[in-house]
Amino acid sequence: MAYTKSVPRIWRERIRKYRLLGGVCNDCGKVFYPSRRFCPRCGSGNVNKVTLPRTGKILYFTVIRNAPTEFKSFEPYILALIELDNGARILAQLTDIDLEEVYEGMPVEAVFRKYKEQGRDGVIEYGIKFRPRE
Amino acid sequence: MEKVFIVGIGATKVREHWNLSLRDLMVKSAIKAINNAGINKQDIKAIYIGNMSSGYLQGQEHLGALLATWLGIAGVSACKVEAACGSGGAAFHQAFLAVASGLYDCVMALGVEKMTDAITSDVTSALIMADDQEYVAFTGASFVALNALIYRAYIKEYGVKQEDIALFAVHDHKYAVNNPYAQYRREIKIEDVMNSPLIADPIHLLECAPIGDGSAAIILCNERFLEKKVSDQEGVIEVLSSVLATDIISLHDRDTYITLNATRVASSKAYKMARIEPKDVNVVEVHDAFTILGVISLEDLGFAERGSGWEIVREGEIEIGGKIPTNTMGGLKARGHPVGATGIYQIFDIVTQLRGEAGKNQVDNAEIGLAQNVGGVGGTVIINILKRVR
Numbered sequence: 001m002a003y004t005k006s007v008p009r010i011w012r013e014r015i016r017k018y019r020l021l022g023g024v025c026n027d028c029g030k031v032f033y034p035s036r037r038f039c040p041r042c043g044s045g046n047v048n049k050v051t052l053p054r055t056g057k058i059l060y061f062t063v064i065r066n067a068p069t070e071f072k073s074f075e076p077y078i079l080a081l082i083e084l085d086n087g088a089r090i091l092a093q094l095t096d097i098d099l100e101e102v103y104e105g106m107p108v109e110a111v112f113r114k115y116k117e118q119g120r121d122g123v124i125e126y127g128i129k130f131r132p133r134e
Numbered sequence: 135m136e137k138v139f140i141v142g143i144g145a146t147k148v149r150e151h152w153n154l155s156l157r158d159l160m161v162k163s164a165i166k167a168i169n170n171a172g173i174n175k176q177d178i179k180a181i182y183i184g185n186m187s188s189g190y191l192q193g194q195e196h197l198g199a200l201l202a203t204w205l206g207i208a209g210v211s212a213c214k215v216e217a218a219c220g221s222g223g224a225a226f227h228q229a230f231l232a233v234a235s236g237l238y239d240c241v242m243a244l245g246v247e248k249m250t251d252a253i254t255s256d257v258t259s260a261l262i263m264a265d266d267q268e269y270v271a272f273t274g275a276s277f278v279a280l281n282a283l284i285y286r287a288y289i290k291e292y293g294v295k296q297e298d299i300a301l302f303a304v305h306d307h308k309y310a311v312n313n314p315y316a317q318y319r320r321e322i323k324i325e326d327v328m329n330s331p332l333i334a335d336p337i338h339l340l341e342c343a344p345i346g347d348g349s350a351a352i353i354l355c356n357e358r359f360l361e362k363k364v365s366d367q368e369g370v371i372e373v374l375s376s377v378l379a380t381d382i383i384s385l386h387d388r389d390t391y392i393t394l395n396a397t398r399v400a401s402s403k404a405y406k407m408a409r410i411e412p413k414d415v416n417v418v419e420v421h422d423a424f425t426i427l428g429v430i431s432l433e434d435l436g437f438a439e440r441g442s443g444w445e446i447v448r449e450g451e452i453e454i455g456g457k458i459p460t461n462t463m464g465g466l467k468a469r470g471h472p473v474g475a476t477g478i479y480q481i482f483d484i485v486t487q488l489r490g491e492a493g494k495n496q497v498d499n500a501e502i503g504l505a506q507n508v509g510g511v512g513g514t515v516i517i518n519i520l521k522r523v524r
C-alpha cells in the first residue's frame with residue numbers, strides 16, 4: 001500500500017517520535033503526546049512544546065497474537081499504555097522482556113528501536129519502545 | 135424541520151459471500167429496500183453509502199457513482215460516508231439530515247463491507263486505520279488490542295470477573311439462532327468463549343465480532359412522500375432523533391478508558407431530541423464489537439449504573455422479556471459485523487422489531503427502539519431513536 005512506502009512521511013515525524021516531543025496545556029494542565037497546536041482535552045491553543053521524560057510505568061498492557069500484516073513476523077508482542085513520569089501517556093511496544101514478566105505498574109524506560117520495514121527494498125522505520133527499568 | 139420516516143428496509147444475509155462482489159451486495163440490498171417500500175428506484179433523490187474499507191480491501195472507491203451506475207439511476211446524488219465502524223450509522227445520519235432539512239423527499243441510506251476476499255492480517259491492518267496511523271497504528275497496535283486495554287481498565291476499576299463480561303457473546307448467539315440474516319445461527323456456551331484462543335489478552339476469539347460480508351439499505355422519506363407515494367401505510371416508523379458525536383480519537387489522549395464519552399454525549403442529545411428517557415426504550419441495539427463494549431455501552435446509554443452493565447446481562451435484564459431487550463437479532467457478535475454496513479443492519483433489526491416482524495425473537499409491543507453505532511474506540515458514536523407511529 002502507498003502509505004506504507006514513504007520516506008518523507010517518516011522524516012517529518014522524526015522530532016516528535018525520536019525525541020518524545022510532547023505538549024503541555026497552560027490552561028487545563030494536560031500533558032500529552034505528541035505535541036500539537038491545540039490541547040486535546042480543552043481545545044486551548046495556549047500550549048507549549050515539552051520534551052517528555054523517558055521513564056514511566058505501565059498502566060495497561062496486552063499481548064498481540066494476531067497482528068496487522070506489517071507486524072505479522074513479530075507476533076506475539078506486548079503493547080502497553082504507558083504513563084510517563086510527568087503524567088503524559090503514550091502507546092508503545094515493550095522490548096527486552098518476556099511475555100510472562102510484564103505487569104501493571106511496572107517501571108519502564110524508553111529505548112530507540114526498530115518498528116517495521118517498508119518492504120524488501122524500503123527503509124526501516126524506527127521509534128521509541130519501552131523496556132523494564134531496574 | 136421535516137418529520138422523517140422509514141418506509142423500506144432490505145439486507146443480505148451476513149456471511150462469507152464468495153459469489154457476491156462489493157457492487158452485487160449493494161445492488162441486492164438496495165433493490166430489496168426499494169421493493170420493501172413499494173416505490174420506484176427513480177423516486178430516490180439521494181444515496182448515502184456507509185463503508186469503511188472498500189479502498190484498502192477491494193481497491194474500489196467512488197461507491198456513490200458505482201452504485202448509481204449498477205442500479206441504473208446514474209444522475210442521482212450519491213456518495214460514500216466514512217466514520218470507521220460507525221460508517222453505516224453516519225450514512226443514516228446524513229440521510230436523516232437530507233430529509234429533515236426539506237431538501238429531498240426520499241433518500242436511501244445503504245451500508246456495505248466486503249471483507250472476506252482479504253487475508254485476516256490485511257483486515258487487521260484495515261481496521262486499525264480507524265485510529266491514528268502515525269501514533270497508534272505505527273506501534274503495531276491492532277483494533278482488538280485497543281479494546282483489550284479498555285477491558286483491562288474496566289476489570290481493574292470494578293473488580294469484575296471476565297466471565298461476567300464474556301457472557302455478552304453467549305447472549306448474542308442465542309438470538310442469532312432465529313435470525314435468517316445472521317452469520318452465526320448457533321448457540322455457544324461461556325466455556326466455549328473462555329476456551330477460545332486469545333487474540334489480544336484478555337480478549338478471546340469468541341468475544342470478537344466476526345469478519346463477514348454484507349449490505350443493508352433503508353429508505354427514508356418525509357410526510358408528503360409517505361402519503362402520496364407509499365401504498366402500504368402499516369408499519370411506518372418515524373426517526374425521532376439522529377445524533378452523531380465525536381470524542382478524542384486515541385485512548386492515550388483521553389482521561390478515562392472505561393466509558394465512551396461520545397456515547398454519553400450523543401445519547402443524551404438523542405433522548406432530549408426524541409423527548410424520551412432511557413426507560414421509554416423497548417428494544418436496543420448496542421455496538422458490541424467486543425463483549426466489553428456491549429457492557430460499557432449499556433452503562434453509557436443509561437440502562438445500567440456505572441460499573442454494573444455486566445450485572446444486568448447476568449440477571450437477564452437484556453433478554454426478551456427483560457427490562458431492556460438488547461441485540462435481539464444477534465448483535466455484532468452473531469448477526470455479524472460487516473464493518474461499514476453494521477450501523478444500517480442495526481436500523482434494519484430495530485425496524486424489524488418495531489414492525490412486529492421479528493418472529494420468534496419478537497419483543498411484545500415494541501414501540502420505541504434505539505441503535506448505537508460506534509466508530510473506532512469511540513471516536514465516533516451515532517445514536518438513532520426510532521418509533522412505530524402507525
Ligand SMILES: [Zn+2]
Nearest residue numbers: 025028039042
Ligand atoms: Zn487543555
